[in-house]
Amino acid sequence: MTTQKHSGSDSDAQDMSPEQIQAVIDRILSKDVPAQPSEDNDANGVFGKAQAISTLDQEHSIYDGDQEDLAERRALRRTAGLSTELEDVTEVEYRQLRLERVVLAGLWTEGTLADAENSLRELAALAETAGSEVLDGLVQRRQKPDPGTFLGSGKAQELKDIVAATGADTVVVDTELAPSQRRGLEDIVKVKVVDRTTLILDIFAQHAKSREGKAQVELAQLEYLLPRLRGWGDSMSRQAGGQVGGAGAGMGSRGPGETKIELDRRRIRTRMAKLRREIAAMKPARETKRANRRRNAVPSVAIAGYTNAGKSSLLNRLTDAGVLVENALFATLDPTVRKAQTPDGIGYTLADTVGFVRSLPTQLIEAFRSTLEEVADADLILHVVDASHPDPEGQIAAVRSVFTEVDARKVPEIIVLNKVDVADPFVVERLKQKEPRHAVVSTRTGQGIAELLEDISRSIPRPGVRLELLIPYDRGEMINKLHNSDSEILSLEHEENGTRVVVMVREGLAAELESFVSNG
16 A cells, blocks of 8 residues: 655645646535545555455356345445435535545555555455445555554544545554554544444344344454443443532532443453353253254364355355355355255255454354354355455455464365466466465356365265174165165175165264165
8 A cells, every 4th residue: 555645734735736626625625526546546545345355246146046135234324425414504404415435545564565455455445344435545665553542643643634635534454453453543533433343343233133143243243342431421421329528419429439441341241241141041952953954974074264265155055045145254254054065965064154254353253153063063164265356365264363263273174266367377276385274266167166066075974884784675774764864885786685775874873774774
């Protein structure tokens, strides 16, 4: 991301054309004029699509279904350029409905400048997903954040000038801010300051649909809010109670009681305790389903990966699940489990999980731990990677760090290199060399899907008990059970006394078939 050069000075204004000056005036007056990059901006700045967002024109394939959930979501989304702002301010009612206009800010503390710019572009994608209009962005080269204002004093003043010039109403910072840093930066820029964690929590709150998902998101938001409560005015006043001192207000009002902010903290803790109990009460249902799958020895495959890598598209391609697919970050949050079969008839379950991102808030990991257990309890992980992304290795490292936190690193893993139809062949080859266990696919075109299914078939636990059976002809239901269960029939011959079958079965079915075992 390029550092902005305009600072609101008279010399800068003289260098601007009349059109540029009018555009700045319109933005300051909130006329909903779409933000345009200035000539000083790099063409690859925040104004284009973030690199975490696909550049493909075709968003869906025939395997994604009708996408009715997506139509419902977009029907409620605010649209840039549409406003209820009235031209005549003398009207009785004066309202304005428009997108939040944000400026991004980040630090380059390690790695290369390209890494810092990619991170800021990802922040731009998060802001756009949350319903904001990104106007500008800057990156500061600094060894460590300023303890008071995150940015240095000079860069914070420059950020203030950019906010004033663009007419922005929010600053989004590419990290989690301490409460003191947020207050310090707000005092300088004079607009609302939001950090990366708040932004991600806001997206989760918008996209959560299930009762469990909403409870998990609310718990994460409260955990984040609790240490950041601020009080002033009435919030610091004392509640009635106590015997010390007198307020001149009669009985029941004497003494320093509990302050309003302390009361708020207590209410938040009470609400958090209730949410934890609700989430814990929902957990047995999920565990019961897992126990049923384990009892029936049904292998489970979890689809995990970076957000917008194509997990839901892969689930739709493999199972025709019709899960919502959108070219946006964290489009789907609630896990979806579908039944699938290997080419030779072995059944297994496919579970689509929540997407991961760099610096995923710890509050979300804790709140969504019951959901992420789908990954830890799986027999196989399909780790979906966007091969067209400029930093796929960074995505892999970010996802594996979350695997470590949920104790899923020991689960067998297949790296699924998705979107290879638009990826750089040299990048794909580089990833194939680094990840020996891989599959190269395109969920949009279907390339490599058959090979992936074969790889899944070889990787999931298969029936391990070999039996030679002689089943009488009057027990044909047992033949039907062998065909319908997760059994691998190696040979089948019809003899005089019955049907001789050589089959691989799981232990539970082997006990049931013991009476038909033949020694030849």
